[in-house]
Amino acid sequence: MSRKKIVIQLSLIAFLSIGFVTFLFLTSEYRMHRNNAFVRRYPHHPVNKIQDVPIGYNSYYFAGYFENKLYLGNTTAPLHLLEVNIKTRDTSHIMINLNESDLPFNAVNVKLSPPYFFVMDGSVPCIYRGKINNWDAHLWMKDEVYFMNAIPIDSNRLYIKSIHLETKASILGLYSKVGNKKGKVTLNFDLLERQIDGVFDVDGMMVTEKELSVLSYVYYYRNQYLILDKNLQMVQKNTTIDTVATANISLSEPINNGEVKMNAPPLFINKLAALSPKLMFINSNRLGRYEESKMLKQASIIDVYNWRKKTYDFSFYFYNIENESLRELQVYENYLVGLVGNSLSIYELKPQFFDTY
Template identity: 55%
Template structure:
């Protein structure tokens, strides 16, 4: 065997360095595509929100379950029947333990939803839904075995907005579960989610319910589109965000022996969390527009605000992070914006110059308030 000469070693080293350089270049180009789109320019008004305080939650496993007036409720993924109640005015906290009348079901993915004076405990893999009163936090089995679902949000004491899998097409579909006179009706609307590739990954997104429960929403993760519906799941608006990606950029594997399809590479995510607030849709995006500094992605989440009724882009604002902690979720409680930033809770005021007062605040300002029916 011939000895490797120094010239050969130099050539091999050069080839290796070129290969590494190519890989780094491709990675940087990929990262740039993931985070930048020079086709749009955002408008940032002067401080449309202002922070009031941060609260240490101690754990990063909390999610937003709902709110009732000035009380925010946080569910916990690692303690499924535990709730943390936060008084947004006094900052006082209260730990709540939910009791189920049938606690031995084979639960796998419990989620809690608050719709005062009720709360719901939901697991679409069983499938079952419990309902109880927030006065005693005891829940009774409300529905079992009528419909499987991947997500459910209560919209009135007897109705839930769900996402499920169609038995006819094996594709994701939005629907309504409604209890009437002791029986359950499950209504699916196959026309809301629009298939592009597989009808599952390509239509994935965030389900929304407005604060007064008068509208439902859905924001796609991987394309520049969102929809707003009425509580009967009839389409009111289909609108686009300021991003220009209209077709989901995802790579899928071939179906395996179990019939499963998986993503082959991280997808290009256009939209993240979102909130439906009166006639506004607030959408979190990590995509930088023209002239925006990439360093901002380490300092804040970008929230784009749209008027769904007028189908217009209004403005954007920064939701600043805490150190290296990232925004996990956010919601609107009255005239406050509340965000979970890993293990911290941040509370902000919405400025009325940019956000209308909620109906309750308007009524109180006018000297009256609607009583519950």
């Protein structure tokens, strides 16, 4: 065979290989972002964008809300808070003081439960508690329970997510403490429904509604969210409009230390969530029937559910800022707020569309 023919054949094989890989990529992207089995409803302007407030850094997260003021924690400056007046948009900076600061902190997180605030690190583990009026915090819990995440329910109780030491399965629980007594840990092993491994397949978001002390857990990789009461008992098991009921993930075989990893990016069904006394707001990047894929480059889709009635109500867009998309979402009274890049986006929920209270 001549050298020219060999070059042509190799070029053809390379071309076909690239085409096949491209086809697989495009079909994978299509599968990741589209589900023609559901149709969204988009009413005309259900929200009103008030303002994008520059906050300087993309390391901020939502710490809480109190008396028209939004508080943002910062992952790179753990004891610093940014206070934003949600009506005037004025900002101020707060420094938290700890009575003991020599612990081996690894992942500090600040959350408000007015009139208290909590400084927490579940890897130490430790929790500090203080009053919002002076921002001084004292060691409240140490070495009693390890946790991956924790959200205060009230001044004495926290909603936690932990891991079973032997099975490595995720567990939801409560930590409560009264006075100077040792705290009480209550774990509910039956809430999270295992489908594959009990670790990756049950991964999700903890969200709460402070007024009614309602707790929730929204799965990342399946079309389901749980509504729980303040005692961590199941109230409802609701589904979203997506049809993926089983987590679509691929896991590796256990390596020497028993560790298991994901072989490929998982299929995200629910990315972000926020809870009000009647409504659940869920961000999904999955396109329904008739939706144009170009919208995912312009905005994040927010689906609105009435969790009490177990219904899907409608959807709307939360717009990107300078090609940055929504990374965190919360609802406070009639405001929906999101962190987008280096900005805080504030939207007003129009009462004729949102039965929030």
